[in-house]
Amino acid sequence: MKTAFIFTLYKTPKSEVERLKKEVKELDVKDYSIYFIDNTENNRGYAVGVNEGIRKGLKDGADLFVVANPDISFNRRSFDGGGLLAGSKNFDIWGLAMRQEGKIYYGGELDKLRMSGGLIDKKPPARFEKVDFVSGSLMFIKKKVIDKVGLLDESYFLYYEEVDYCFRARRSGFKVGIDSSLIYDHFEVSRDNPKKNYYLFKNRLKFLLKYGTVKQKLYELIRSPKTIYEEVIKRPFYFNFFSLNVSSLINKFLSFILFLLLIRTFAPAEYAVYTLAWTHIGLLLPLLDFGTTSYGLVYLPKEEQKKTSTLFSFRIFLSVITLILTLTLAFVFKYPPQILLAIILTSIVILANTFSGTFLILSSVAEKSYLVSLVSMVFQLVLVASTIVAVLLSKNIISVFVIIFILYGLYGLVNLLLIKKQVPGLKFEVDLPAWLNIGKKSILFLVISLLASFYSKTDVLLLNFLKGAQDVGIYSAGHKFLAALMFMVTAYNISAMPMFSRFIREKRKDLFILKIKKDAVLLAMLGGGVAILIFLFSPMILPLFLKGDYSQSISVLRVIIFALPLILLTSVSLNGLYAVGKVKNVIYLFLFQLAYNVVFNYIFIPKFGFIAPAWITLGGETINTVISFTILKYAIDKSFH
Numbered sequence: 149m150k151t152a153f154i155f156t157l158y159k160t161p162k163s164e165v166e167r168l169k170k171e172v173k174e175l176d177v178k179d180y181s182i183y184f185i186d187n188t189e190n191n192r193g194y195a196v197g198v199n200e201g202i203r204k205g206l207k208d209g210a211d212l213f214v215v216a217n218p219d220i221s222f223n224r225r226s227f228d229g230g231g232l233l234a235g236s237k238n239f240d241i242w243g244l245a246m247r248q249e250g251k252i253y254y255g256g257e258l259d260k261l262r263m264s265g266g267l268i269d270k271k272p273p274a275r276f277e278k279v280d281f282v283s284g285s286l287m288f289i290k291k292k293v294i295d296k297v298g299l300l301d302e303s304y305f306l307y308y309e310e311v312d313y314c315f316r317a318r319r320s321g322f323k324v325g326i327d328s329s330l331i332y333d334h335f336e337v338s339r340d341n342p343k344k345n346y347y348l349f350k351n352r353l354k355f356l357l358k359y360g361t362v363k364q365k366l367y368e369l370i371r372s373p374k375t376i377y378e379e380v381i382k383r384p385f386y387f388n389f390f391s392l393n394v395s396s397l398i399n400k401f402l403s404f405i406l407f408l409l410l411i412r413t414f415a416p417a418e419y420a421v422y423t424l425a426w427t428h429i430g431l432l433l434p435l436l437d438f439g440t441t442s443y444g445l446v447y448l449p450k451e452e453q454k455k456t457s458t459l460f461s462f463r464i465f466l467s468v469i470t471l472i473l474t475l476t477l478a479f480v481f482k483y484p485p486q487i488l489l490a491i492i493l494t495s496i497v498i499l500a501n502t503f504s505g506t507f508l509i510l511s512s513v514a515e516k517s518y519l520v521s522l523v524s525m526v527f528q529l530v531l532v533a534s535t536i537v538a539v540l541l542s543k544n545i546i547s548v549f550v551i552i553f554i555l556y557g558l559y560g561l562v563n564l565l566l567i568k569k570q571v572p573g574l575k576f577e578v579d580l581p582a583w584l585n586i587g588k589k590s591i592l593f594l595v596i597s598l599l600a601s602f603y604s605k606t607d608v609l610l611l612n613f614l615k616g617a618q619d620v621g622i623y624s625a626g627h628k629f630l631a632a633l634m635f636m637v638t639a640y641n642i643s644a645m646p647m648f649s650r651f652i653r654e655k656r657k658d659l660f661i662l663k664i665k666k667d668a669v670l671l672a673m674l675g676g677g678v679a680i681l682i683f684l685f686s687p688m689i690l691p692l693f694l695k696g697d698y699s700q701s702i703s704v705l706r707v708i709i710f711a712l713p714l715i716l717l718t719s720v721s722l723n724g725l726y727a728v729g730k731v732k733n734v735i736y737l738f739l740f741q742l743a744y745n746v747v748f749n750y751i752f753i754p755k756f757g758f759i760a761p762a763w764i765t766l767g768g769e770t771i772n773t774v775i776s777f778t779i780l781k782y783a784i785d786k787s788f789h
Contacts, residue, residue: 149179149211149212149233149236150179150180150181150208150209150210150211150212151177151179151180151181151210151211151212151213151214151233152180152181152182152183152201152202152204152205152208152210152212152213152214153172153180153181153182153183153214153216154183154185154197154198154201154202154205154213154214154215154216155168155182155183155184155185155201155216155217155218156185156187156194156197156198156201156217156218157184157185157186157187157188157197157218158186158187158188158191158218159188160186160188160218164218164219165184165218167221168182168218169182171221171222172222174222175222175232176231176232177232177233181205181208181210183200183201183204183205185197185198185200185201193302193303193304193305193306193309194284194304194305194306194307194309195299195300195301195302195304195305195309196302198215198299198300198309199299199300199302201213201215202215202294202299203299206291206294210291211290211291212233212236212288212289212290212291213288213289213290213291213294214286214287214288215284215286215287215288215289216285216286216287217284217285217286217334219285219334219335220285220286220332220333220334220335221332221333221335222332232330233288234327234330235276235288235325235326235327236288236290238276238323238325239276239278239288239323239324239325240289240290240292240293240317240322240323240324241282241287241288241289241290241293241313241314241317241322241323241324241325242282242287242288242324242325242326242327243255243279243282243283243286243287243288243326243327244286244326244327244330244331244332245271245326245327245328245329245330245331245332246267246283246285246286246331246332246333246334247331247332247333247334248333248334248335251269252269252271252331253267253268253269253283254268254269254270254271254272254277254279254326254328255267255268255277255279255280255281255282255283255325255326256268256279256280256281256282256283256311257279257280257281258280258281258311258315261364261367262356262364262367262368262371263352263355263356263359263360263364263368264352264356265280265281265308265311265352265355267283271328272326272328274328275327275328275329276325276326276327276328277325277326277328278323278324278325279324279325279326280311280314280315280318280324281310281311281313281314281315281324282310282314282324282325282326283310283334284307284309284310285334286332286334287310289313293317293320293322296320296322297313297316297317297320297322298316300312300313301313303354304347304351304354305347305351306344306347306351307344307347307348307351308347308348308351308352308354308355309351311355312355312358315355315359353368356368398525398528398529399524399525399528399635400632400633400635402528402529402531402532403528403532403632404628404632405532405536406532406535406536407625407628407632408693409536409539409540410422410539410545410548411625411693411694411698412693412695413539413543414545415621415697416617416618416620416621416622416625416697416698417617417618417621418545418621419545419621419624419625420612420617420618420620420621420624421486421487421490421545422490422545422548423608423620423621423624424483424487424490424608424612424617424620425487425490425491425494425549426494427605427608427609428474428477428478428481428483428491429474429491429494429495429497429498430601430605431474431477431601431602431605432470432473432474432477432601433470433498433501433601434597434598434600434601435466435469435470435473435598436463436466436467436470436498436501436502436505456510456571456574457571457573457574457575457576457577458577458579458582458583458586459506459509459586460506460567460571460574460576461575461576461577461578461579461583462582462583462586462587463502463505463506464502464576465578465583466502467498467499467501467502470498471495471498471499474491474495474498475491475492475495478491478492486545486546489546489549490545490546490549493546493549493550493552493553494549494552494553496552496553496556496557496560497552497556499556499557499560500556500557500559500560500563501560502560503560503561503563503564503567504520504523504524504559504560504563506563506567507519507520507523507563507566507567507570508520510567510570510571511570512643512645512646519566523562523563523566527555527559527562530555531551531552531555531556531559534551534555535548535551535552538550538551592731592732592735595735596731596734596735596738599735599738599739599741599742600738602742603738603741603742603744603745603746603768606742606745606746606749607623607745607749607761607764607765608620608623608624608761610746610749610750610753610761611623611749611753611758611761614750614753614754615753615754615757615758618697619757619758620758621697621698622697622698622700622701622704622758623701623704623758623761623762625694625698625701625704626701626702626703626704626705626708626758626762627704627705627708627762629682629686629705629709630705630708630709630711630712633678633712634715636671636674636675636712636716637715637716637719640667640671640716640719640720640723641719641723644663644667644719644720644723645723645726645727647663648660648663648723648724648726648727649727651663651727652727652728652787657784660724660727660784661784664720664721664724664780667720668717668720671713671716671717671719671720672713672716672717674713674716675712675713675714675715675716675717676713678709678712678713679709679710679712679713682705682706682709683706683709683710686702686705686706686709687702687706690702690705700758703759703762704758704759704762707759707762707763707766708762708765708766710766711765711766711769714766714769714770714772714773715769715772717773717777718769718772718773718776721773721776721777721779721780722734722776724780724783724784725776725779725780725783728780728783728784728787729787730779730780730783733779733783734776737772737775737776737779740771740775741768741771741772744764744768744771745764745765745768748760748764748767749761749764752764
């Protein structure tokens with residue numbers, strides 16, 4: 149019997165080809181040929197390569213075809229019962245036991261209701277056992293099967309071609325089984341393929357539509373919501389990104405309802421109290437974080453878990469410092485008593501953010517950001533509902549800040565309990581050398597956060613200084629719509645940063661660049677679509693909500709909303725720059741932006757009022773996007789050189 153060994157290659161190193169030649173030579177097969185079909189240049193599907201090898205084997209008179217991936221290894225030490233080809237006495241198509249990632253699989257079976265293929269990890273009682281299909285990583289096919297059934301279906305490209313072929317063979321009366329006593333190793337290089345889950349999902353449906361009964365197809369249609377959920381959770385980035393977006397969307401919707409109530413209840417000058425209090429609290433919030441969130445996302449996965457206590461303790465220390473400086477600065481600015489009281493009550497947010505931020509870091513590193521989404525959504529629901537009740541009952545802006553003080557205190561406590569549950573034994577400990585070490589690594593992230601905070605709040609502070617509370621209220625009402633959509637930026641950063649860092653650690657330039665391209669397209673379409681819709685429909689819809697002096701806010705919104713897709717795009721490039729270690733370049737970019745905002749707002753606000761910051765923001769974000777992607781392009785070439 150002449151045997152044809154067929155290996156379909158894709159970017160396979162020459163050393164691996166030589167290894168396969170040596171292993172085949174050492175097998176107990178006397179008359180054989182080896183065909184290496186290289187798909188690297190043309191990127192053809194796996195079945196195309198296999199079929200080319202089969203045609204060559206047929207031409208050379210082969211009687212048996214051994215179809216194999218190049219990422220397998222024949223383990224002759226496990227051949228304890230009669231040789232590699234013993235299965236030919238029992239089956240027309242057969243495979244061997246496959247060891248993969250520490251587990252052994254014995255062929256595969258079809259879910260009779262869903263027509264989906266799954267590997268069997270339970271060892272059969274007999275050496276030779278019938279199965280629905282064998283793994284395409286190593287399968288033995290007799291010539292008589294090919295003569296009757298034909299070649300593999302090339303439309304599958306990757307995955308399910310072996311399931312399809314075995315199904316066709318069994319339907320034609322051939323026997324398919326497994327030789328459970330012989331074991332080979334499968335390293336599954338394909339698990340690094342970012343499209344693996346896509347091909348598995350697509351080709352499973354293709355197989356179902358091709359061979360499934362009406363009952364099976366109807367069942368799959370009915371369970372489609374569950375199927376979609378199962379597919380999404382296989383992709384941590386998309387699951388976390390969209391779960392964060394969904395919860396943030398709900399949170400922003402609730403906050404937006406509160407915003408509408410506030411502007412319908414209070415005049416622009418009173419609403420300015422709310423805006424200025426939050427603006428002042430946010431001014432030094434980056435100091436609270438001290439870049440530790442970015443530090444945690446980038447460095448924590450590579451460090452021991454005991455480092456978590458040090459990071460947690462350092463963040464508590466920073467929160468105390470930030471609280472003291474924020475309140476001191478409020479007195480230095482000599483705010484009116486009402487605004488000063490609002491700032492004092494709102495300062496509880498600083499302590500609450502310490503714990504919620506730590507929980508966010510731990511969940512993101514574990515690629516379970518959806519936990520943060522759930523906690524945040526419940527909190528926002530309670531916060532907004534309570535605040536609405538307080539406003540309706542009191543008609544007093546200070547009542548809003550009393551609710552903020554009470555509920556943010558409880559929110560911080562809940563997050564602390566969740567952190568302790570996730571990290572047993574967590575405790576506060578003063579470790580100055582360790583704090584300094586974290587500080588050294590995160591100081592650049594802190595500078596970036598401070599610069600971003602300053603330049604993003606310059607417009608409101610200068611508008612208040614140069615024009616007064618009335619203009620602040622009108623501008624802030626328009627800007628609120630953009631701010632309500634910034635959850636997309638936060639969700640993206642939290643979901644994407646760990647993946648960018650992993651690709652850098654693994655030196656996967658191909659996956660790194662592919663992610664940048666895919667994310668840029670996704671976010672540009674998402675942000676651009678939202679911006680266009682708001683620009684077109686805001687003049688028709690918003691007058692229902694923005695009445696009186698607030699109607700002028702619509703003109704602000706129609707300009708500033710186009711900053712959204714630019715901010716999203718810039719987030720992609722900034723995450724890329726963080727991952728490749730070009731943090732200083734980001735600092736220079738934000739220094740430029742801060743200077744740009746201060747100078748142009750100072751020049752144009754006196755003449756154009758509240759509309760000036762909107763145009764200046766749009767121009768600044770355009771410059772940000774262009775410069776950041778230009779820097780990233782050169783940084784990637786240098787980092788992977």
